[in-house]
Amino acid sequence: MGKWAIAVHGGAGVDPNLPLHRQDEAKQLLARCLHLGINALRSNLPAVDVVELVVRELETDPLFNSGRGSALSENGTVEMEASIMNGPNRQYGAVSGLTTVKNPVSLARLVMDKSPHSYLAFSGAQDFARQQGVELMQNEYFITEDNVEMLKLAKEANAILFDYRIPTIGSETCAAEADNPITMNGLPISVYAPETVGCVVVDQEGQCAAATSTGGLMNKKTGRIGDSPIIGAGTYACKVCAVSCTGEGEAILRGTLARDVAAVMEYKGLALQEAVDFVIKERLDEGKAGLIAVSEKGEVAYGFNANGMFRGCASEDGFMEVGIWE
Incomplete structure (x- = not known):
């Protein structure tokens, strides 16, 4: 029997x-x-079940940017995405462009377990959700007053905003401290804080x-896909570790x-924290960016x-x- 470990995150950049x-x-x-x-974990639930359970809880609470409380796209709707990966067999499921699915991570799990594919997006993912009978909500369920206000500010500033909780106009932000405004792919952003959620687990076996879920960026282009559902980028799990x-x-x-x-763990023989430090640097x-990992x-x-x-x-x-801090 091994030793269990767990980590959760609610976003990097605060x-x-x-x-x-x-x-x-x-x-x-x-x-x-x-x-x-x-x-x-103490009840001997397998790692893949635990990450789904935890991320569902994060999606249901509007505090972070996933599920309810997701960032709004340029047209004022949510486009949620998520992925889940099981290390022992490296199977995964991923979804993008969800507008009505209450728990995107659970739909990703169903893609992994109940479909011949690994990744479904937009109308195809929504159709699959209906076929699987997952809980669907009206778009309004996901939208919070804070996010509506932040989208308005984002449009006024013509910027992609990373954090729906930070006022951006007339406030002292990280961007204001720098000589040059912070940009992403050449476009101005306000304060760096995306607040995606994730969980990584190693069980007693x-x-x-790993699982990751997000609403993406405030004022993002419709159809934008980020790293969260992309295996190897935002999420990965194998025999040696899991990362979100x-x-x-x-x-x-x-x-x-x-x-x-x-x-770097597999090919360089680095220990877990060494591998994390190396990759961030x-x-x-x-x-x-930031990441959580277990071995x-x-x-x-x-x-x-x-x-x-x-x-x-x-x-x-x-x-x-x-x-939260260093």
Whole structure:
């Protein structure tokens, strides 16, 4: 029997001036999800079931950017995406462009388990959701007042906004401190904080799994797909480890971030935290991101090059941490 470990995240890149009560809310949600996962692991639930369970909880709470509370696209609707991967057989399921599915991660799981494919998107994914009888909600269910206001600000600023909780006009932001505004693919963004959610788990059998879910970017182009549903970029699990990433999707995609953690462990023989540190330092170029990871040995690790990452980690050894900053 091996040792279990679990980590959750709610996004990398946090406004330094985020009010303390909002920080506390985030920590409480992460702690709740961590305990949910720990109890499931103690009940001998397989890793892949645990990551789905935890990410469903994160999707249902509007605090972070996934499921209910997802960022809004340029036309004011949600386009959600998610993926799940089971390490032992490297099977995965992924979905993009969801507008009515209450729990995108569970539809990704059904794509993995109940379809001949690995990835379904847009109208095809919605059709599959109806066939599978998953819970569907009106688009209004996913939309929060905060997000409607942030989309308005984003359009006024002609920018893609990373965080729906940070006022951007007339406020002191990270961008204002720099001589040059922060850009992504040449377009201005306000403050770097995407707040995708994810979970990685290794169970007592030493089996690893990962899941990631997101609403994407505020004011994103309709049809934009980020790193979260892309295997090897935002999500990866194999025999040696499981990884879930968050941050600037375009940079994570270019760096094949999640797969590279596994690759340097497999091919360079690096330990888990060494692998995470190496990938964050060497593979992101100018991009900002973070990731959580577990190994088959029951280790847990995280890393980020943004100014913070909403995260929680726990292991069977008794280690437990919930934090935001360095």
